Amino acid sequence: MNDTFLRACRGEQTDYTPVWFMRQAGRYLPEYQAIRGKVSFLELCKNPELCTEVTLQPVDIFGFDAAILFSDILIPMEAMGLKLEFHENRGPVFPDPVRTEAAVKQLIVPEPEETVPFVLETIRLLRRALKVPLIGFSGAPFTLATYLIEGGSSKVFLETKRMIYQEPTLYHALLEKITRCTSLYLQAQARAGAQVLQIFDSWAGVLTPYDFERFALPYVQAIIADLRQMTDVPIIYFANNGATLLESCKTSGADVLGLDWRLPLNKAARLAGNHILQGNLDPIALFLPKEELEKRIALILAEGKEAKGHIFNLGHGILPQTPPEQVKIAVEAVHQLSQQA
Ligand code: 1CP
Numbered sequence: 342m343n344d345t346f347l348r349a350c351r352g353e354q355t356d357y358t359p360v361w362f363m364r365q366a367g368r369y370l371p372e373y374q375a376i377r378g379k380v381s382f383l384e385l386c387k388n389p390e391l392c393t394e395v396t397l398q399p400v401d402i403f404g405f406d407a408a409i410l411f412s413d414i415l416i417p418m419e420a421m422g423l424k425l426e427f428h429e430n431r432g433p434v435f436p437d438p439v440r441t442e443a444a445v446k447q448l449i450v451p452e453p454e455e456t457v458p459f460v461l462e463t464i465r466l467l468r469r470a471l472k473v474p475l476i477g478f479s480g481a482p483f484t485l486a487t488y489l490i491e492g493g494s495s496k497v498f499l500e501t502k503r504m505i506y507q508e509p510t511l512y513h514a515l516l517e518k519i520t521r522c523t524s525l526y527l528q529a530q531a532r533a534g535a536q537v538l539q540i541f542d543s544w545a546g547v548l549t550p551y552d553f554e555r556f557a558l559p560y561v562q563a564i565i566a567d568l569r570q571m572t573d574v575p576i577i578y579f580a581n582n583g584a585t586l587l588e589s590c591k592t593s594g595a596d597v598l599g600l601d602w603r604l605p606l607n608k609a610a611r612l613a614g615n616h617i618l619q620g621n622l623d624p625i626a627l628f629l630p631k632e633e634l635e636k637r638i639a640l641i642l643a644e645g646k647e648a649k650g651h652i653f654n655l656g657h658g659i660l661p662q663t664p665p666e667q668v669k670i671a672v673e674a675v676h677q678l679s680q681q682a
Contacts, residue, residue, distance in 0.1 A: 346407040347474045350575035352650050358679035359406035364658030365399040366411045372398045382427045389462040403672045407474050414480030417526045420456035421448045438492035445514050450521045453529035464533040477535025481542035482519045483557035520560040524567040531572040539577040546582020553586050565594035587612045602656030606644035617650035624655045627667045638674045
């Protein structure tokens with residue numbers, strides 16, 4: 342068992358800097374495309390054997406130090422009673438957006454073992470197959486709410502912010518339900534065997550720091566406080582585009598803070614205090630020539646030394662256009678350069 346990543350999450354010394362990439366299983370891999378050619382995305386998410394296979398692919402091919410459960414942040418939202426579709430090239434769609442009191446009342450807080458048994462079964466299968474730690478995950482309530490309120494992806498988040506500003510009571514009622522659902526969902530993942538949990542707040546960065554502290558962070562704090570009651574698995578909180586939110590994020594309760602590429606790790610370390618940092622290579626830096634890519638990686642490793650601990654990652658998910666051989670170069674560079682240092 343390679344427990345380097347787990348040790349780094351706990352703030353222990355490691356022989357080298359562990360590395361994994363957000364969205365490391367997925368469309369940039371021909372091995373993933375081969376499976377997706379046969380089943381839809383939702384069918385894939387609900388098939389534990391196939392989910393296990395695509396989770397293992399990047400770990401086997403590139404030697405990542407952690408695996409992340411293959412699923413999607415919106416799977417438990419479907420379990421709340423919503424219709425969810427994935428449209429080719431458009432991403433997730435909720436045909437009936439949640440914008441009224443009646444719609445919020447209709448949502449159920451699902452029992453994970455009953456409604457998403459395939460996720461928990463995937464975790465159990467993976468724990469038997471893996472030689473590196475397994476990361477479970479969820480979306481953060483604010484990020485999840487944007488999909489429900491907008492009816493899918495968004496650029497300006499007008500409907501979400503309109504609800505926050507004009508109907509804060511309704512917004513709070515919705516977020517409370519999503520928070521309860523997410524809390525149970527992550528607890529079930531820990532019980533099934535997830536060894537680390539990451540909360541993705543992909544759209545946190547669209548909020549002002551003032552609104553983030555009132556309308557996003559408290560729900561994350563509640564989930565983490567619930568988790569701390571029942572498990573000691575390390576918790577990673579990733580607030581994307583969150584350089585201006587970092588000081589607030591210190592109070593999330595997470596052990597590790599994920600960072601995008603907009604702030605160097607050494608500066609982040611000064612703001613983040615006693616936290617381990619995860620990040621923060623620009624995903625498009627994977628398109629650099631080998632030597633340049635290695636230079637960027639060396640720089641991030643050097644900057645990361647100023648943090649309490651460092652886990653190497655991208656600053657956001659890997660892009661589908663990324664050449665797999667560049668991923669190989671990056672993982673090897675992190676391992677080698679961090680050993681020398
Ligand atoms: O066509 C396909 O094969 C579907 C593409 C795809 C994949 C491979 C989607 C649709 N989701 C996923 C897997 C996925 N999603 C993982 C797998 C595990 C891994 O990391 O290897 C994870 C962790 C997620 C999480 C996720 N889904 C996030 C948070 C992370 C992030 O990138 O910010 C978000 C925002 C989603 C929503 C989503 N699901 C899929 C798409 C295309 C999107 C984003 C749409 C948008 O931009 O709003």
